[in-house]
Amino acid sequence: xxxxxxxxxxxxxxxxxxxxxxxxxxxxxxxxxxxxxxxxxxxxxxxxxxxxxxxxxxxxxxxxxxxxxxxxxxxxxxxxxxxxxxxxxxxxxxxxxxxxxxxxxxxxxxxxxxxxxxxxxxxxxxxxxxxxxxxxxxxxxxxxxxxxxxxxxxxxxxx
Numbered sequence: 001x002x003x004x005x006x007x008x009x010x011x012x013x014x015x016x017x018x019x020x021x022x023x024x025x026x027x028x029x030x031x032x033x034x035x036x037x038x039x040x041x042x043x044x045x046x047x048x049x050x051x052x053x054x055x056x057x058x059x060x061x062x063x064x065x066x067x068x069x070x071x072x073x074x075x076x077x078x079x080x081x082x083x084x085x086x087x088x089x090x091x092x093x094x095x096x097x098x099x100x101x102x103x104x105x106x107x108x109x110x111x112x113x114x115x116x117x118x119x120x121x122x123x124x125x126x127x128x129x130x131x132x133x134x135x136x137x138x139x140x141x142x143x144x145x146x147x148x149x150x151x152x153x154x155x156x157x158x159x
Contacts (some may be wrong), residue, residue, distance in 0.1 A: 022088035072100035086120040
């Protein structure tokens with residue numbers, strides 16, 4: 001089940017922060033980084049980011065969505081009414097390769113069917129992320145090097 005997350009709920013913000021840090025460390029290891037700069041996000045910076053966060057919650061625990069475990073998160077930022085950036089995509093490490101990332105990307109593309117241009121940035125060497133975005137029709141554009149020395153590719157989807 002995918003829902004808009006309330007950033008006014010401190011438990012939700014803490015879950016996002018924790019998942020983001022865990023996913024970041026795993027991505028750094030996956031692309032071969034021995035060291036990586038710390039993430040600067042705090043609970044307050046997530047809360048005040050201006051992004052919309054959608055969460056993939058488990059189907060366990062029955063009825064109420066609030067009681068379900070957060071398994072994945074995607075956040076977006078819209079610019080004007082024609083462009084949307086996927087700013088974060090993370091999946092709980094115990095639930096990777098279960099289609100959660102794909103479900104979140106699909107949800108955003110379907111929910112924002114009036115948007116004509118989407119962008120997302122991914123580590124050029126992050127093969128699973130690159131494959132996921134390519135699966136949805138995103139095409140690689142420019143590549144930049146981050147301050148940590150990681151090549152990042154900006155992907156575009158026009159429809």
